[in-house]
Amino acid sequence: MLDRFLRYCMINTRSDEASTSCPSTPGQLTLLRLLVNELIAVGLTDVTMDDHGYVMATIPSTTAKLHVPVIGFIAHVDTSPEMQGHEVHPIVHKNYDGRDLVLPDDPSAVLRASADAALAAHIGHDIVTASGHTLLGADDKAGVAEIVAAAEYLMRHPDIPHGAVRVAFTPDEEIGRGANRFDVGRFGALCAYTMDGGNAGELEWESFSADAMTVTFKGFNTHPGYAKGRMVNAIKLAADFISRLPKDRLSPETTDGHEGYVHPYVMDASVDRTAVRILIRDFSTAGLEEKETFVEELARKVVAEHPGAAVEIMISDSYRNMREILEGYPEVVECAREAIRRSGLTPVERPIRGGTDGSRLSFMGLPTPNLFAGEHNFHSRLEWVSAQDMDKAVETIVNLCQVWEERTS
Numbered sequence: 001m002l003d004r005f006l007r008y009c010m011i012n013t014r015s016d017e018a019s020t021s022c023p024s025t026p027g028q029l030t031l032l033r034l035l036v037n038e039l040i041a042v043g044l045t046d047v048t049m050d051d052h053g054y055v056m057a058t059i060p061s062t063t064a065k066l067h068v069p070v071i072g073f074i075a076h077v078d079t080s081p082e083m084q085g086h087e088v089h090p091i092v093h094k095n096y097d098g099r100d101l102v103l104p105d106d107p108s109a110v111l112r113a114s115a116d117a118a119l120a121a122h123i124g125h126d127i128v129t130a131s132g133h134t135l136l137g138a139d140d141k142a143g144v145a146e147i148v149a150a151a152e153y154l155m156r157h158p159d160i161p162h163g164a165v166r167v168a169f170t171p172d173e174e175i176g177r178g179a180n181r182f183d184v185g186r187f188g189a190l191c192a193y194t195m196d197g198g199n200a201g202e203l204e205w206e207s208f209s210a211d212a213m214t215v216t217f218k219g220f221n222t223h224p225g226y227a228k229g230r231m232v233n234a235i236k237l238a239a240d241f242i243s244r245l246p247k248d249r250l251s252p253e254t255t256d257g258h259e260g261y262v263h264p265y266v267m268d269a270s271v272d273r274t275a276v277r278i279l280i281r282d283f284s285t286a287g288l289e290e291k292e293t294f295v296e297e298l299a300r301k302v303v304a305e306h307p308g309a310a311v312e313i314m315i316s317d318s319y320r321n322m323r324e325i326l327e328g329y330p331e332v333v334e335c336a337r338e339a340i341r342r343s344g345l346t347p348v349e350r351p352i353r354g355g356t357d358g359s360r361l362s363f364m365g366l367p368t369p370n371l372f373a374g375e376h377n378f379h380s381r382l383e384w385v386s387a388q389d390m391d392k393a394v395e396t397i398v399n400l401c402q403v404w405e406e407r408t409s
């Protein structure tokens with residue numbers, strides 16, 4: 001599995017938000033085509049790639065039971081556009097002894113067990129890093145390699161009873177498009193698991209609910225030399241509005257756990273019109289609405305204090321907490337807990353302060369929690385993964401297929 005992973009890492013699959021094609025970059029197709037060949041070589045059936053690059057395949061059922069639900073495993077092939085994706089040189093630090101790991105291409109890139117509790121907990125493991133200039137791409141090539149390795153293992157051990165298992169590899173997760181063209185009907189599973197999480201044992205089935213808000217302040221522009229008593233500067237209205245947002249709460253920099261936030265992140269400013277784009281995050285729809293009301297009331301208050309000013313507010317849905325769906329399918333999460341325990345790990349369940357493809361897929365009719373893939377330091381050149389944790393993820397996939405079979409009469 002480690003060899004597969006290292007090969008996948010060396011293919012540049014960085015996604016590109018500016019591209020309108022799907023996949024957004026040709027390197028993703030290179031890896032997706034390679035995966036088609038590898039799945040066929042391993043013996044999977046129904047191996048297909050659709051017009052948008054989505055690869056799907058089946059591990060045929062080995063059980064005599066007729067009603068074992070079809071389950072699926074999904075990983076994304078693209079890497080974050082935030083970091084360079086070409087010339088990735090993965091390094092395996094065998095039997096890690098706790099020393100500082102200086103990445104050779106940039107000696108300022110150093111992994112220190114003293115500053116990274118997760119790394120300190122992995123002494124004795126084989127740690128894989130990049131070489132200093134690039135991402136490693138364990139997010140999510142670790143998940144890709146784990147799914148292929150688990151498929152290979154199951155194909156070689158037909159004595160292990162399980163129902164039909166579907167696998168899928170998808171493009172463009174990192175630019176939020178991974179679920180867009182996912183054909184849930186064609187996938188044909190009762191539920192799925194994305195293999196795209198962090199430390200061994202993690203199981204995520206709760207994500208943010210997210211909306212995007214645009215608050216547009218409208219002023220009045222005229223020649224500044226003759227503007228007395230007439231000009232209304234929309235930039236100043238927006239500045240006033242932003243300065244009145246709470247400083248000690250409700251922001252990304254002051255919240256964690258189950259707290260949501262209001263996050264102004266882009267401003268398009270002119271005297272006549274200034275639009276402030278704001279991300280709204282919470283774990284419940286009611287919490288989102290509360291925050292949106294707060295923002296709207298604050299904007300209207302600012303405008304009311306400035307004669308001649310106006311404001312326009314737009315809200316659009318981004319995604320919703322997958323928990324709303326997964327609560328209706330408790331067995332999906334329960335089977336995952338059991339599979340993790342059988343791998344000798346303790347399930348660690350924490351809310352995701354973000355969204356996954358699974359958040360969208362869950363609302364598209366495919367309940368999809370997220371399982372650990374062993375990834376650490378996502379989207380950073382200090383990204384690392386432990387080969388032993390990746391083996392645990394493979395074991396967990398195999399266990400999960402068996403748990404679903406055992407629980408079916």
Ligand SMILES: [Zn+2]
Binds near residue numbers: 076139196
């Ligand atoms: Zn990912």
